[in-house]
Amino acid sequence: MLRTHKAGSLRAEHIGQTVTLTGWVDRRRDHGGVAFIDLRDASGIAQVVIRDEETAHPLRSEFVLKVTGEVSGRPEGNANDNLATGDIEVIATEVEVLNESAPLPFQVSTALDGQETVGEEARLKHRYLDLRRPAPARMLRLRSDAAQVARRVLNDAEFTEVETPTLTRSTPEGARDFVVPARLNPGSWYALPQSPQLFKQLLMVGGVERYYQLARSYRDEDFRADRQPEFTQLDIEMAFVDQEDVIALGEQLVSELWKLIDVQVPTPIERITFADAMRLYGSDKPDLRFGNPIVELAEYFADTTFRVFQQEYVGAVVYAGGASLPRRQFDAWQDWAKSRGAKGLAYVTFQEDGTLGGPVAKNLSDAERDGLAAITGAKPGDAVFFAAGSTTEAQALLGAARVEIAKQTGEINNKDWAFVWVVDAPMFKPTGSDPDDVDLGHSAWTAVHHAFTSPKPEHLDTFDKDPENALSYAYDIVCNGVEMGGGSIRIHRRDVQERVFEVMGIGEEEAQEKFGFLLDAFAFGAPPHGGIALGWDRTVSLLAGVDSIREVIAFPKTGNGFDPLTAAPAPITPEQRAEAGVDFVPEDEEA
Amino acid sequence: MLRTHKAGSLRAEHIGQTVTLTGWVDRRRDHGGVAFIDLRDASGIAQVVIRDEETAHPLRSEFVLKVTGEVSGRPEGNANDNLATGDIEVIATEVEVLNESAPLPFQVSTALDGQETVGEEARLKHRYLDLRRPAPARMLRLRSDAAQVARRVLNDAEFTEVETPTLTRSTPEGARDFVVPARLNPGSWYALPQSPQLFKQLLMVGGVERYYQLARSYRDEDFRADRQPEFTQLDIEMAFVDQEDVIALGEQLVSELWKLIDVQVPTPIERITFADAMRLYGSDKPDLRFGNPIVELAEYFADTTFRVFQQEYVGAVVYAGGASLPRRQFDAWQDWAKSRGAKGLAYVTFQEDGTLGGPVAKNLSDAERDGLAAITGAKPGDAVFFAAGSTTEAQALLGAARVEIAKQTGEINNKDWAFVWVVDAPMFKPTGSDPDDVDLGHSAWTAVHHAFTSPKPEHLDTFDKDPENALSYAYDIVCNGVEMGGGSIRIHRRDVQERVFEVMGIGEEEAQEKFGFLLDAFAFGAPPHGGIALGWDRTVSLLAGVDSIREVIAFPKTGNGFDPLTAAPAPITPEQRAEAGVDFVPEDEEA
Known part of the structure; x- marks a missing residue:
């Protein structure tokens, strides 16, 4: 040295x-x-x-x-x-x-820790300077420490770390693949894996029994929100287990990881069914750092004459102290609701003198007005926001409003940690309900988790007759309203897997063409198995207390997949293009 | 459970x-x-x-x-x-x-451990069955254990594990890149990294000081020999170090890893200069499990009348006991030499009665014959193989013959371990001397290691005036004749880096276009740094005692990059092709 x-x-x-x-x-x-x-x-x-x-x-x-x-x-x-x-x-x-x-293009002195205001583009372009600053340096070390903690837990539990291929075949995770031309097999392309899902299942069939990997994964999505084209998962799979085993391991991981920041996570972690999460919090990743659940009012308004509330679903959330908001704030809420695709956000204010204010109040009957405080739990000085319409959309709107209210009222303590398992998710959802989905099949139904998720035992016989109500053996771990990871007990029987493909409109021939190797593997003594994957960038960003996963990635890309440091991606030369066989045409197809 | x-x-x-x-x-x-x-x-x-x-x-x-x-x-x-x-x-x-x-397509019973003879294609196609067999299962566990050992050593030494990008810009390692079309930047492509070289150097500039990663890397080479399109490196870089520090760490890693198989590696590990390795063993990765170095004979034959030996270089290796080989064996050696591009392999046999046999003997003078046993060390009953011609080619032929002789004579004990550091490699080699090289520049010289390797201090001033004789601050670790890894002290000064680029024929503009971000980084206080990378597949295969790296890869590909299990790579659909922007033409270039 x-x-x-x-x-x-x-x-x-x-x-x-x-x-x-x-x-x-x-x-x-x-x-x-x-x-x-x-x-x-x-x-x-x-x-x-x-x-x-x-x-x-x-x-x-x-x-x-x-x-x-x-x-x-x-x-x-x-x-x-x-x-x-x-x-x-x-x-x-x-x-x-x-x-x-x-x-320097910007100052990096430790003395300025936390005081600098440098734009992200400049930071990323000169990331080698940015990393000299205390906060980014801490993030990298925390990420490294977190990896060691996770591996310690898993190695102690006799897991085998296995590296799975990244030049592979399209994996059916439901997003778009990145593809790589294969020079030695002109006209053929590798796909970069969206996850090691198929390989980890094959490892289970291969008797590995306990597998993990900090696995690089790739999804070619539109980079709205906080996404990266490549990301890391802590990927885990176990044979001869049921849901309780995987959940117990997940809790052990979370509690060991949070010790890194001196937080003791109480276990067992609370569980909520998917249905309850939607009903009470309008979200499959409810933030339980605060209460204020959604109140269902369809029954309450069953006989209402107010047309807006004559819907499949009516619900409400309380804005504590909201009655004193100025009018322009309520107007802003209307814009907020419209930006989410809703028509608006009906509201009522509860004045200190017991009267109701807001444009909706006058449309309600006396009885409806009189009972409203009691059924919603609103107190004098509060406001209540309503949503009515289809259950799914109205719940989602109220769920989002609930979070936004909590932010505005300062109900969220940044030092709080609220973990919850969301269990019993539906197996299927209507095709096309998520714009980022690439539908694998050709039917009205697509998988909520993925096509390899087992139905719950009680739905094993009926899931294909009644896909709408079939529940899966899946579990997501949610922290402070953020989905940290999820997993499921997988299908291990060929006949069940084929029935799931059928629901999704993937015919026998297509299934054999796309996933034949997995179906074949299931024919040779596949054990019952299940697993979980933690979104590692997200997990570390939660630990680090930062909003963006870019803060915990050494060399992140910006919104559209661009790296300001190396200026990747970049054009390739005609020679590279020719050599890679990008434009290969089979001889018998040549013009 | x-x-x-x-x-x-x-x-x-x-x-x-x-x-x-x-x-x-x-x-x-x-x-x-x-x-x-x-x-x-x-x-x-x-x-x-x-x-x-x-x-x-x-x-x-x-x-x-x-x-x-x-x-x-x-x-x-x-x-x-x-x-x-x-x-x-x-x-x-x-x-x-x-x-x-x-x-089953083949039996996997433990009772048959080691007795089965299943073809590799069948094993890989049904890898999920193959992995149930004891030997492949052991390989995966050994690989996992090796990773934990390496990480323990590095974490104890306060290294930070950092994940570097794999959707990035072409890295100048001198092989062909795999490329990935970037849908959101039509006409642009990412390259998969041949190593994290540039990023780990940027981390050093960023003050990380000690970095490691088990890094997936990619090289689009012709899959002759035992290569895989994707492979893993244990990648390490340290700031404020010299060669001794990196070598000491390398030895600690090797000795901890070999404890996994109960082998105590004596340290310090022997070192040999690149020049001596070529001179004595005709190889930059000499197998030192046995002796029998090459004997240089150019001086000995300085006045010879035998035209074949009137060359820049004459050398020999002894084949102990070779005199009794049947004639057809010597003929086979001629074929062996021709298959390596040589004209043949001259030889002399030393009979028990002191006379010399073989076709070369009669061309030698009495004095040349009489002194030959003494100078080569051959004993009665031995044979000696000669090579003459250009130094490089003749040494390489003799080096290969030396290894082949050792195999034939059973001189190699499979339980032996011979580690050696090969140091002081040349900085440059003539362009085009390795068919797998993709030359970065446009000159007669290309880098032996890579363009970022520092010259030795004594060559710092002269390397660009005398590239042929410039030595680099590089070190390779060789085990049993196999290159396990290598590294170097890097250039950390912009002016030196630019001079190296110049030797390689990379002009200022091109350097700025391709590596501008690295040159820029060097302008902002880059520390002295160096590192090493172990070829992880190769390292684990040595530990496992298997010849092919495919044995220690969970899902390897066959010779031409094909995966018999998933049948990757595969054609993509016209929709995928269109969506990925593969055929994007900028508007102003459209016909």
């Missing part, structure tokens, strides 16, 4: 020792011809005192130095309690400039 | 307990109406006794069972000492068939 000590490791006990440090000039101050350099390495900062003006003269921010000197106690009153090395300084006797630095 | 115990865990201490096992029917024998089933799970085998004929009747090989019964001592004299569970058997009271199995 070019150094004898790490800068951040020096303490009073080192006083009198001659040390050599290496690192970057984090900050420089000059007093009376003496230069005080905060020298930074990955471990922290040490103050270096350079008395020789000629030596000190050229040193600027982010120069890379090798400094030899004696560790000395700081003069009386000059100790810096904010710095781990604040009791000492290094009196330089030798300073070597290992590398210089041009003036 | 569907079971209470693992099959392989049962011992005499469990006698009397009621247990539930799950697993596969490994073997079935019937005696007097009683079925004896070897039930196999990942932990091993337990004998299950089924007395009820009706229950036992349908059970065939690889059926998946759940068996409940009482653990019982085997009857006197029936214990099986070859089986960890050989003292007990489980008397079944309940047998549930969890899944059936069709007749």
